[in-house]
Amino acid sequence: MANPKRKLSRASKGHRRAHLALDRLQLVRCAHCSTMIRPHTICANCGYYRTKQVVVASSPN
Ligand SMILES: [Zn+2]
Numbered sequence: 244m245a246n247p248k249r250k251l252s253r254a255s256k257g258h259r260r261a262h263l264a265l266d267r268l269q270l271v272r273c274a275h276c277s278t279m280i281r282p283h284t285i286c287a288n289c290g291y292y293r294t295k296q297v298v299v300a301s302s303p304n
Pocket residue numbers: 273274275276277278286287288289290291
């Protein structure tokens with residue numbers, strides 16, 4: 244099997260992984276009920292997308 248020629252140092256590994264962090268989740272306020280939702284999605288709290296109700300909101304309990 245093909246193998247790496249030499250051991251990768253901890254520093255090299257760290258430098259490569261410096262760019263692997265996940266982005267923070269972007270949230271906007273729902274225009275209808277003001278809960279924080281992900282943009283361009285139907286609000287899970289009230290079932291509205293922008294100005295219209297598109298689904299009947301499911302109650303969390
Ligand atoms: Zn809403």
